Every structure is written in structure tokens, then in C-alpha cells.
Amino acid sequence: MTPSIRTSLLALTCLACLGVAPGGIRARSQQEEGRPPQDRVLSMFMQAKLDHSKDVLEGLTIGDFEQIVRGAEALRQLAENELWRVNPDITYTRYTEEFIRLTEALEEEGREKNIDGATLNYVNLTINCVNCHKFVRDRRVTFREPETLRR
The missing domain is CATH 1.20.120.10 (Cytochrome c/b562)
Structure with a gap:
């Protein structure tokens, strides 16, 4: 695996853990919409x-x-x-x-x-x-x- 691919995978993993992976922000805001x-x-x-x-x-x-x-x-x-x-x-x-x-x-x-x-x-x-x-x-x-x- 090249260093740039390894860096990209690490960045995506970190973003996923933070809940901001593609779709993560939208999913969180959709959860919020149903709350009082x-x-x-x-x-x-x-x-x-x-x-x-x-x-x-x-x-x-x-x-x-x-x-x-x-x-x-x-x-x-x-x-x-x-x-x-x-x-x-x-x-x-x-x-x-x-x-x-x-x-x-x-x-x-x-x-x-x-x-x-x-x-x-x-x-x-x-x-x-x-x-x-x-x-x-x-x-x-x-x-x-x-x-x-x-x-």
C-alpha cells in the first residue's frame, strides 16, 4: 500500500470515528429533526x-x-x-x-x-x-x- 493510500485510509477512518464521514453529518441532523x-x-x-x-x-x-x-x-x-x-x-x-x-x-x-x-x-x-x-x-x-x- 502506498503512503498516500495509507494516509487517505487513516483520514477516512478518523472522520468516520468522529461521525463526519460522508453522510455522517446528514444522518446526525436527520436524527435531530425528530427530537423536540x-x-x-x-x-x-x-x-x-x-x-x-x-x-x-x-x-x-x-x-x-x-x-x-x-x-x-x-x-x-x-x-x-x-x-x-x-x-x-x-x-x-x-x-x-x-x-x-x-x-x-x-x-x-x-x-x-x-x-x-x-x-x-x-x-x-x-x-x-x-x-x-x-x-x-x-x-x-x-x-x-x-x-x-x-x-
């Missing part, structure tokens, strides 16, 4: 959070401290948006407070050009996100009416 408007807005909001997280990760990997700070600031601003408040539960509120604290620490480490500190805060931020999303998924089940849980 508030779910589509929340989905777009969560996609923005993911995009800003990727910006921070890219900044960490290439040592671009300005990109780290911009991404962390954007994440913090999302957490301060009313769309973020999807659950009044105290546990969810604590995850949000921790998220904001970690984005602020990430911004500070970026400004100080401390790659190790920024990386540690990014890892902790990621753990916080995964745990919060797990909590929200688990809570959605308990919010259902008992009849819907029967088989």
Missing part, C-alpha cells in the same frame, strides 16, 4: 461543550496556552448559562460548582503557562464531566413513572 426543540437546543449546547473541551485538549498537546485559556473560559461561560441548569438536585449543583472551579483553575494554569497543572485540571474536569453525566443518566431513570419501569 428543547432537546435539540440542549444537544447543540452539549456539542459546544465537547468542542471547547477538544480545544483545551489540543492546546495542551501542542503547548498553546492561549488556546487552553480560551477553551477553559468558554467552558466556564457555558456552565454559567441557564441552559446548563437541567437539574435542581444538590448533587448536580455540586458537580456544576466543581466544574466551574476546575475551569477557573485551568484558566489560571494556562495563564501561568503551567502545562502540568493545566493537564491535571483538564483530567479532573473530564472526570467531573463523566461522573456528572453518569449521575444525570441514572437520575432520568428514577424520574420515570413506576408504570414505565415495569416489563
